[in-house]
Every structure is written in structure tokens, then in C-alpha cells.
Amino acid sequence: MRRVIFIFGVGLVLLATSVVAEVPSRTHSDTAGFVRGDTNGDAIITLADVIHLMQYLYGNGPVPVPVHDVGDANCDSDVDVIDVVYIVNHVFRGGPKPKCPN
Numbered sequence: 001m002r003r004v005i006f007i008f009g010v011g012l013v014l015l016a017t018s019v020v021a022e023v024p025s026r027t028h029s030d031t032a033g034f035v036r037g038d039t040n041g042d043a044i045i046t047l048a049d050v051i052h053l054m055q056y057l058y059g060n061g062p063v064p065v066p067v068h069d070v071g072d073a074n075c076d077s078d079v080d081v082i083d084v085v086y087i088v089n090h091v092f093r094g095g096p097k098p099k100c101p102n
């Protein structure tokens with residue numbers, strides 16, 4: 001099952017990168033003090049964050065930095081493939097910024 005989800009995620013990334021050029025998204029910090037969705041900790045949300053999260057979830061990559069919750073882009077308290085899709089939607093399709101409602 002994890003392999004299917006990983007292949008699905010990689011397919012989403014490849015589709016997004018083939019359709020739209022990467023546009024970095026500068027964001028402000030979440031109320032928790034970090035930029036939700038910025039999984040590699042460089043203060044912008046890009047394809048690199050999608051890859052970082054995919055590697056963490058399915059490839060034994062490093063934990064999102066500075067804290068695990070950075071990867072919870074949709075703020076549902078889980079870090080999973082839905083967060084990958086959420087970040088892809090934000091970066092490539094102008095979807096909402098990863099942020100918890102106030």
C-alpha cells in the first residue's frame with residue numbers, strides 16, 4: 001500500500017512540474033512559530049518541500065524541520081500523503097497556504 005501511495009505522490013509531483021513552473025511561496029509563520037508546509041526549513045514553500053515530505057513519509061528521509069508538525073500542511077494533526085497533495089496544490093495551482101485556522 002505504501003508503494004502505491006508513494007507512486008501516486010511521485011506521479012502528482014511529476015504532473016505538477018510538467019504543467020506549471022515552480023513559483024516559490026513566501027509565507028508568514030504559523031501561530032505555532034514555524035512556517036507550516038516548509039518541511040525543509042528554508043522559509044519558502046516549493047517543490048523541494050514536497051520532495052522532502054515524500055522522502056520522510058516513504059523513503060526514510062529526515063523529519064520535517066524544525067518540528068514534525070511543519071509537515072501537517074492541512075492542520076488535521078496527521079502528517080501524511082494528504083499534506084503532500086495540499087502543498088502541491090498550493091505551490092502549483094494557487095491553492096490555500098498551509099495554515100491552521102485561527
Ligand SMILES: [Ca+2]
Nearest residue numbers: 038042044049
Ligand atoms: Ca521550504
Ligand SMILES: [Ca+2]
Nearest residue numbers: 072074076078
Ligand atoms: Ca495533515
